[in-house]
Amino acid sequence: MRIDGNIEIIAHIGWPTYSFKAPLIYNPYFEQAGINAMVTPMGCKPEHFPEFLRNVFHLENVRGALITMPHKVSVMDLLDVISPAARVAGACNAVKRGSDGKLYGDMFDGEGFVRGVQRKDFVVEGKRALIVGAGGVGSAIVASLAHAGLKAMTLYDVDATSCDALADRIRANFPHVRVCVGSNDPAGFDLVVNATPLGMKKGDPLPLDVSRLDANTFVGEVVMAQEITAFLAAARARGCRTQVGTDMLYEQIPAYLEFFGLPSTTAEHLREVSLA
Amino acid sequence: MRIDGNIEIIAHIGWPTYSFKAPLIYNPYFEQAGINAMVTPMGCKPEHFPEFLRNVFHLENVRGALITMPHKVSVMDLLDVISPAARVAGACNAVKRGSDGKLYGDMFDGEGFVRGVQRKDFVVEGKRALIVGAGGVGSAIVASLAHAGLKAMTLYDVDATSCDALADRIRANFPHVRVCVGSNDPAGFDLVVNATPLGMKKGDPLPLDVSRLDANTFVGEVVMAQEITAFLAAARARGCRTQVGTDMLYEQIPAYLEFFGLPSTTAEHLREVSLA
Numbered sequence: 242m243r244i245d246g247n248i249e250i251i252a253h254i255g256w257p258t259y260s261f262k263a264p265l266i267y268n269p270y271f272e273q274a275g276i277n278a279m280v281t282p283m284g285c286k287p288e289h290f291p292e293f294l295r296n297v298f299h300l301e302n303v304r305g306a307l308i309t310m311p312h313k314v315s316v317m318d319l320l321d322v323i324s325p326a327a328r329v330a331g332a333c334n335a336v337k338r339g340s341d342g343k344l345y346g347d348m349f350d351g352e353g354f355v356r357g358v359q360r361k362d363f364v365v366e367g368k369r370a371l372i373v374g375a376g377g378v379g380s381a382i383v384a385s386l387a388h389a390g391l392k393a394m395t396l397y398d399v400d401a402t403s404c405d406a407l408a409d410r411i412r413a414n415f416p417h418v419r420v421c422v423g424s425n426d427p428a429g430f431d432l433v434v435n436a437t438p439l440g441m442k443k444g445d446p447l448p449l450d451v452s453r454l455d456a457n458t459f460v461g462e463v464v465m466a467q468e469i470t471a472f473l474a475a476a477r478a479r480g481c482r483t484q485v486g487t488d489m490l491y492e493q494i495p496a497y498l499e500f501f502g503l504p505s506t507t508a509e510h511l512r513e514v515s516l517a
Numbered sequence: 518m519r520i521d522g523n524i525e526i527i528a529h530i531g532w533p534t535y536s537f538k539a540p541l542i543y544n545p546y547f548e549q550a551g552i553n554a555m556v557t558p559m560g561c562k563p564e565h566f567p568e569f570l571r572n573v574f575h576l577e578n579v580r581g582a583l584i585t586m587p588h589k590v591s592v593m594d595l596l597d598v599i600s601p602a603a604r605v606a607g608a609c610n611a612v613k614r615g616s617d618g619k620l621y622g623d624m625f626d627g628e629g630f631v632r633g634v635q636r637k638d639f640v641v642e643g644k645r646a647l648i649v650g651a652g653g654v655g656s657a658i659v660a661s662l663a664h665a666g667l668k669a670m671t672l673y674d675v676d677a678t679s680c681d682a683l684a685d686r687i688r689a690n691f692p693h694v695r696v697c698v699g700s701n702d703p704a705g706f707d708l709v710v711n712a713t714p715l716g717m718k719k720g721d722p723l724p725l726d727v728s729r730l731d732a733n734t735f736v737g738e739v740v741m742a743q744e745i746t747a748f749l750a751a752a753r754a755r756g757c758r759t760q761v762g763t764d765m766l767y768e769q770i771p772a773y774l775e776f777f778g779l780p781s782t783t784a785e786h787l788r789e790v791s792l793a
Contacts, residue, residue: 243518244556245537246534257522260522264524282522282526284576284578285576285577286577289576291574293576301533362719453528
């Protein structure tokens with residue numbers, strides 16, 4: 242990768258930085274596609290983040306910022322305009338400065354999930370989904386599904402309070418969506434999603450009773466610790482179509498590229514170039 | 518160049534950035550030498566510079582900053598500890614944060630010049646030099662020559678005020694050096710340096726009367742617009758040994774690498790890798 246004085250920066254801000262994945266995916270693509278931009282890891286602790294964020298956007302060659310842990314929630318207070326997806330998710334992981342000088346924030350975890358299932362010919366419009374897990378990624382997925390035209394959703398989380406709060410945010414922002422809470426029975430849904438961390442550790446229980454899964458249900462997963470988690474393996478054994486966790490990761494990136502106004506590509510191409 | 522979450526940043530701060538040379542020299546070397554660091558161009562206008570500089574040093578993976586136009590002088594007010602070379606030059610182009618949390622500034626333009634002539638077996642100690650041009654780079658060269666043990670110097674600039682001011686700074690900081698001002702007659706000097714911009718534009722007059730150059734005088738040049746400037750060509754025609762402008766550039770970099778605590782190398786190696 243050739244870095245010259247015309248390069249544009251996407252500041253990747255978080256702490257610690259050692260586990261950052263984005264530079265390893267974006268930068269090989271930029272190089273291969275001849276885009277003079279780079280994702281630059283910037284290790285920033287919480288006490289310095291608000292002032293640093295304001296300052297990094299004073300640079301003339303900063304095209305945007307990827308915001309990651311531990312700043313995804315706190316960044317919300319520093320922005321001028323927040324997308325519905327980020328507002329409903331309660332978190333934000335992409336920031337850009339508009340030509341009006343304002344800072345715009347968006348959230349593409351959920352968008353990545355939705356793009357992935359759509360690419361697998363699952364039509365979201367008019368469908369019914371069960372989402373288990375109402376944390377950050379679950380909230381983002383729920384918001385994106387609602388935005389994409391889901392008709393009805395059931396939300397479940399062991400933490401009933403966060404589940405209710407998410408349901409309230411969905412009802413407030415997407416009044417057309419029917420929202421139920423409190424059951425993780427997957428029977429009868431078009432789409433079932435594990436948005437809990439269950440499956441990250443060996444020996445984790447499954448997030449729901451897979452024996453109640455219908456064969457024609459589409460099953461999605463957010464856990465990336467292994468490509469085929471125990472939950473996905475069980476769903477496949479029942480005949481379900483599935484989406485693996487890393488699909489969501491790669492599918493987000495075209496959304497970020499578009500948000501930053503950079504030439505975009507497909508998730509497949511990104512996966513290919515980053516693994517080359 | 519592979520950019521991962523463990524990479525350390527050297528922030529290259531200036532405006533405009535398009536003509537930045539450092540990323541094209543440092544980064545190929547870092548890649549070739551397996552040093553996980555990169556020089557990152559950051560376009561910063563003067564009104565944002567003081568706050569940005571403070572903030573960029575709050576990042577956990579910033580190893581230092583290269584400061585260039587238009588901030589080389591204004592940065593002096595933002596530092597805690599300034600090297601003698603930078604103080605005498607009245608400008609600074611390298612900043613690091615010490616383990617004591619303080620910001621340290623240094624200036625290596627002059628160091629690059631001196632290392633270059635020393636590598637060509639010119640011994641500075643005890644010698645007499647004429648330096649024509651008392652601007653930023655001339656001041657830096659003069660300070661480094663004084664620091665390296667020059668016995669006597671004559672300074673000349675069409676702007677007599679800046680020439681006198683530089684002479685005063687040298688006298689105050691290096692009382693062992695004899696300083697004269699006001700003549701650009703090169704006769705009888707061991708070392709003669711063009712530190713003016715003359716030679717950057719076609720048709721520029723020569724900075725001094727080359728017919729007065731002695732054959733055993735070593736002649737240095739700061740202009741990099743072409744490898745052999747008209748001034749250097751004339752000096753060579755008189756039998757003088759010479760140093761070209763880009764030698765100063767490449768010779769600075771080992772000094773910066775040492776300042777930043779990174780594994781260093783030779784100017785020759787840097788030139789070779791960056792031109793490969």
